[in-house]
Amino acid sequence: xxxxxxxxxxxxxxxxxxxxxxxxxxxxxxxxxxxxxxxxxxxxxxxxxxxxxxxxxxxxxxxxxxxxxxxxxxxxxxxxxxxxxxxxxxxxxxxxxxxxxxxxxxxxxxxxxxxxxxxxxxxxxxxxxxxxxxxxxxxxxxxxxx
Amino acid sequence: xxxxxxxxxxxxxxxxxxxxxxxxxxxxxxxxxxxxxxxxxxxxxxxxxxxxxxxxxxxxxxxxxxxxxxxxxxxxxxxxxxxxxxxxxxxxxxxxxxxxxxxxxxxxxxxxxxxxxxxxxxxxxxxxxxxxxxxxxxxxxxxxxxxxxxxxxxxxxxxxxxxxxxxxxxxxxxxxxxxxxxxxxxxxxxxxxxxxxxxxxxxxxxxxxxxxxxxxxxxxxxxxxxxxxxxxxxxxxxxxxxxxxxxxxxxxxxxxxxxxxxxxxxxxxxxxxxxxxxxxxxxxxxxxxxxxxxxxxxxxxxxxxxxxxxxxxxxxxxxxxxxxxxxxxxxxxxxxxxxxxxxxxxxxxxxxxxxxxxxxxxxxxxxxxxxxxxxxxxxxxxxxxxxxxxxxxxxxxxxxxxxxxxxxxxxxxxxxxxxxxxxxxxxxxxxxxxxxxxxxxxxxxxxxxxxxxxxxxxxxxxxxxxxxxxxxxxxxxxxxxxxxxxxxxxxxxxxxxxxxxxxxxxxxxxxxxxxxxxxxxxxxxxxxxxxxxxxxxxxxxxxxxxxxxxxxxxxxxxxxxxxxxxxxxxxxxxxxxxxxxxxxxxxxxxxxxxxxxxxxxxxxxxxxxxxxxxxxxxxxxxxxxxxxxxxxxxxxxxxxxxxxxxxxxxxxxxxxx
Numbered sequence: 095x096x097x098x099x100x101x102x103x104x105x106x107x108x109x110x111x112x113x114x115x116x117x118x119x120x121x122x123x124x125x126x127x128x129x130x131x132x133x134x135x136x137x138x139x140x141x142x143x144x145x146x147x148x149x150x151x152x153x154x155x156x157x158x159x160x161x162x163x164x165x166x167x168x169x170x171x172x173x174x175x176x177x178x179x180x181x182x183x184x185x186x187x188x189x190x191x192x193x194x195x196x197x198x199x200x201x202x203x204x205x206x207x208x209x210x211x212x213x214x215x216x217x218x219x220x221x222x223x224x225x226x227x228x229x230x231x232x233x234x235x236x237x238x239x240x
Numbered sequence: 241x242x243x244x245x246x247x248x249x250x251x252x253x254x255x256x257x258x259x260x261x262x263x264x265x266x267x268x269x270x271x272x273x274x275x276x277x278x279x280x281x282x283x284x285x286x287x288x289x290x291x292x293x294x295x296x297x298x299x300x301x302x303x304x305x306x307x308x309x310x311x312x313x314x315x316x317x318x319x320x321x322x323x324x325x326x327x328x329x330x331x332x333x334x335x336x337x338x339x340x341x342x343x344x345x346x347x348x349x350x351x352x353x354x355x356x357x358x359x360x361x362x363x364x365x366x367x368x369x370x371x372x373x374x375x376x377x378x379x380x381x382x383x384x385x386x387x388x389x390x391x392x393x394x395x396x397x398x399x400x401x402x403x404x405x406x407x408x409x410x411x412x413x414x415x416x417x418x419x420x421x422x423x424x425x426x427x428x429x430x431x432x433x434x435x436x437x438x439x440x441x442x443x444x445x446x447x448x449x450x451x452x453x454x455x456x457x458x459x460x461x462x463x464x465x466x467x468x469x470x471x472x473x474x475x476x477x478x479x480x481x482x483x484x485x486x487x488x489x490x491x492x493x494x495x496x497x498x499x500x501x502x503x504x505x506x507x508x509x510x511x512x513x514x515x516x517x518x519x520x521x522x523x524x525x526x527x528x529x530x531x532x533x534x535x536x537x538x539x540x541x542x543x544x545x546x547x548x549x550x551x552x553x554x555x556x557x558x559x560x561x562x563x564x565x566x567x568x569x570x571x572x573x574x575x576x577x578x579x580x581x582x583x584x585x586x587x588x589x590x591x592x593x594x595x596x597x598x599x600x601x602x603x604x605x606x607x608x609x610x611x612x613x614x615x616x617x618x619x620x621x622x623x624x625x626x627x628x629x630x631x632x633x634x635x636x637x638x639x640x641x642x643x644x645x646x647x648x649x650x651x652x653x654x655x656x657x658x659x660x661x662x663x664x665x666x667x668x669x670x671x672x673x674x675x676x677x678x679x680x681x682x683x684x685x686x687x688x689x690x691x692x693x694x695x696x697x698x699x700x701x702x703x704x705x706x707x708x709x710x711x712x713x714x715x716x717x718x719x720x721x722x723x724x725x726x727x728x729x730x731x732x733x734x735x736x737x738x739x740x741x742x743x744x745x746x747x748x749x750x751x752x753x754x755x756x757x758x759x760x761x762x763x764x765x766x767x768x769x770x771x772x773x774x775x776x777x778x779x780x781x782x783x784x785x786x787x788x789x790x791x792x793x794x795x796x797x798x799x800x801x802x803x804x805x806x807x808x809x810x811x812x813x814x815x816x817x818x819x820x821x822x823x824x825x826x827x828x829x830x831x832x833x834x835x836x837x838x839x840x841x842x843x844x845x846x847x848x849x850x851x852x853x854x855x856x857x858x859x860x861x862x863x864x865x866x867x868x869x870x871x872x873x874x875x876x877x878x879x880x881x882x883x884x885x886x887x888x889x890x891x892x893x894x895x896x897x
Contacts, residue, residue: 125339136360142870177837
């Protein structure tokens with residue numbers, strides 16, 4: 095991975111872990127509705143946010159992500175009844191840990207985006223891209239891979 | 241070394257306009273394990289699929305990446321094509337470069353889109369390298385169905401399935417099937433009498449050899465999964481032996497005690513041993529235990545004395561029956577929102593303010609007044625009746641945000657019924673909008689206004705109060721911009737339809753979704769309207785949301801056809817996206833067991849030669865597992881993995897980021 099800090103017009107890379115049923119479909123809807131948003135995000139589709147292992151997030155940073163987003167169904171709307179509650183609980187514990195291990199809380203985002211909330215998805219991506227852009231490239235974890 | 245083929249779709253100009261698909265294909269060529277790449281105009285077209293199949297054979301591919309539209313669109317198409325070419329369908333992975341790339345990043349220089357498409361495609365390739373061929377899981381099916389709710393939707397579903405040769409168990413919590421439709425007088429827009437069209441269907445359901453009726457019963461417990469459910473039904477004590485009772489009616493003739501009739505909506509009393517209405521199916525009475533003097537105090541017993549076949553049994557207890565079934569149709573229907581919530585309309589305080597369903601009973605020829613429309617307070621014919629629409633509906637503050645859909649129509653019907661029975665009477669309707677979408681519906685409302693002289697006033701009612709035996713209605717007529725005051729004899733409220741009070745509890749028992757009001761969620765509101773997220777459980781009628789009789793009947797039939805097509809197969813095939821336990825690694829902490837929303841994790845013991853259990857580990861029931869992966873993330877020893885989304889595959893995608 096080249097040192098992005100020196101690059102002109104640096105753009106952050108954001109990894110999004112989303113559930114198949116709500117947020118992935120919501121992101122699809124943004125496409126079918128021909129909305130536009132920042133191209134910085136790369137989606138990894140999982141069946142449910144409850145499948146997301148906190149290690150995924152760490153690995154994403156290790157592999158060059160400047161920000162990570164986790165997004166699933168709204169509380170009560172989970173396709174698998176309660177998977178998103180597991181994700182939320184895991185998130186609460188994990189978030190404070192992230193701060194402790196030196197990852198700025200602004201690099202990590204959690205959201206609920208339903209299959210019909212294309213607008214929310216677009217706003218969310220634009221907003222977190224801006225926020226992460228301000229924080230600059232995240233270099234501290236890159237070396238870990240080697 | 242894997243042999244992977246990468247097919248980048250141009251989707252005409254949909255992808256090509258912002259993504260240089262040739263460049264994406266070219267770049268992927270150099271990745272280890274990739275032996276073939278190309279860019280093609282329409283991958284989903286027949287020639288596109290043919291080309292895919294041909295290349296699989298020509299290059300002896302063992303994995304395929306199609307970078308095209310969303311997997312929700314064409315994953316099935318490409319997987320099927322791969323299967324035809326002899327490749328395991330799960331060795332085909334889709335990259336979404338249309339909905340999540342070309343359409344949302346309108347960079348005409350193609351730089352942004354191409355870069356992102358390359359990233360996404362590379363991630364998919366790496367993921368594909370780690371994924372394993374999967375086989376669809378095949379399961380046996382119990383060809384019996386359960387219908388919960390014996391209203392018109394449930395009856396229709398049961399009849400259709402029985403017609404298709406399936407054994408059906410119909411569970412109804414009231415003593416008779418028929419539901420709310422049995423209460424209605426006439427039905428819009430044809431004005432045929434509700435009981436005349438419903439009762440033949442009720443009798444048909446009773447007589448059909450394939451239908452087993454459980455009335456005065458409730459579903460207590462549901463276990464299992466699609467094709468293999470076990471349900472426990474609580475058959476409440478009727479205190480009447482069904483097999484002996486002939487339905488002669490001697491008992492309820494002679495019973496000396498009375499209670500409010502639930503069926504007649506408090507407009508009439510019934511006996512303590514009763515059938516809800518004369519055409520009840522089955523025509524077997526129940527004893528209302530809390531009101532029965534014999535059961536409570538041990539005195540009376542008149543019904544037992546007069547019963548010829550000796551069918552009365554005061555000692556009867558609730559019975560629990562277990563049934564094995566393969567599919568469930570939920571048709572629990574609706575009830576009305578409690579009118580007492582709207583104090584300004586005086587319901588409950590003023591006797592002559594009634595609900596729409598009560599008006600139905602008054603107008604019904606089998607109702608408490610024999611079809612005469614009279615005031616509940618003094619039994620006099622009302623000269624002026626005010627109908628208030630949207631009571632609770634479209635009222636987010638005090639009621640519900642949604643429109644109850646049928647009130648505009650039934651209010652128009654009420655004004656007509658009223659005019660036909662009280663010729664000199666005048667009906668007034670306070671409305672917000674008239675919503676009469678549907679075949680012959682608008683004409684029906686016009687008829688009520690133009691032919692039967694109903695006076696429609698656009699506006700809300702602010703207050704209803706009693707004065708000198710009259711019910712005074714104060715409201716606004718927004719079209720003329722004036723305040724109006726009507727001296728009415730009776731007021732009818734078109735109250736919002738809400739789900740049954742027990743709807744949420746049942747949903748939790750069944751593991752199906754519900755909205756904030758308690759209406760059940762469809763799998764997809766447009767394309768899969770009668771399915772739920774829990775495979776094998778279907779919906780029909782007003783438990784989904786307000787709808788009229790034709791819609792309820794169609795949904796009942798639709799749910800039945802879903803069950804019939806499910807049962808048409810010898811074996812059930814399902815997606816192999818299920819969790820697996822690496823048993824030697826499992827340390828039996830049971831975190832997975834508590835995390836699993838489907839109770840799909842079981843404890844399995846390892847036995848020594850003497851047959852003693854020496855160690856425990858978790859086991860996934862493939863039939864029950866829905867593949868959410870919650871257990872995988874919960875597992876401490878990392879011994880559970882989810883086929884199709886294994887840790888290794890996800891990490892491979894992350895590493896390629």
